[in-house]
Amino acid sequence: xxxxxxxxxxxxxxxxxxxxxxxxxxxxxxxxxxxxxxxxxxxxxxxxxxxxxxxxxxxxxxxxxxxxxxxxxxxxxxxxxxxxxxxxxxxxxxxxxxxxxxxxxxxxxxxxxxxxxxxxxxxxxxxxxxxxxxxx
Numbered sequence: 001x002x003x004x005x006x007x008x009x010x011x012x013x014x015x016x017x018x019x020x021x022x023x024x025x026x027x028x029x030x031x032x033x034x035x036x037x038x039x040x041x042x043x044x045x046x047x048x049x050x051x052x053x054x055x056x057x058x059x060x061x062x063x064x065x066x067x068x069x070x071x072x073x074x075x076x077x078x079x080x081x082x083x084x085x086x087x088x089x090x091x092x093x094x095x096x097x098x099x100x101x102x103x104x105x106x107x108x109x110x111x112x113x114x115x116x117x118x119x120x121x122x123x124x125x126x127x128x129x130x131x132x133x134x135x136x
Contacts, residue, residue, distance in 0.1 A: 006065035010132065013054040013061065014125060020051025021113075021122060028110035034103030044104060052095040055121075059085035062128050069135040084128065087121040094118070 001009075027044055035044050059081040066077055094112055098104055112118055 001064050001068050003065075003068045006061075006068045007132070009061055010065055010129065013058060014129060016050040016054035017122070017125060020047045020054075021118070023047040024109045024113050028106050028113055030106050032106045034105055036103040044109075045099065048095055048099055048104075052092055052099065055088040055092040055095075058088045058125075062132070065132055066135075069132060071132060071135045080124075080128070084121070084124040087117055087124055090117040091115070091121045 023044065024047075062084065063078070063081055066072070067074075071077060094115060094117070098108055098112065101108070
């Protein structure tokens with residue numbers, strides 16, 4: 001993976017994660033009992049699915065990007081990426097559970113927004129993005 005490819009891949013994933021979170025904030029504020037039949041149901045589920053998909057292999061993608069950019073030391077970075085991986089896995093499990101429901105309420109989304117795992121994931125992404133942004 002070239003540094004340019006790595007940065008583009010991470011940018012796409014970060015956009016999906018941030019976009020999903022921003023939509024969740026807006027959806028939670030609407031007080032909707034269920035998305036079933038709602039005009040914005042497709043948009044909500046699409047953003048949640050993109051968010052969920054962006055989490056698959058996220059830590060490994062950061063690992064590859066860091067290697068391509070010469071960011072290290074590797075053992076220190078790896079310790080942090082293990083934390084990111086755990087936060088990503090937990091958030092992904094929540095998103096999959098919600099997406100499997102026939103109806104998604106604003107309250108359900110608000111509970112995800114409040115999740116310590118989602119907030120930790122966002123912080124993890126912001127920290128590592130900043131480190132990689134300042135690399136070569």
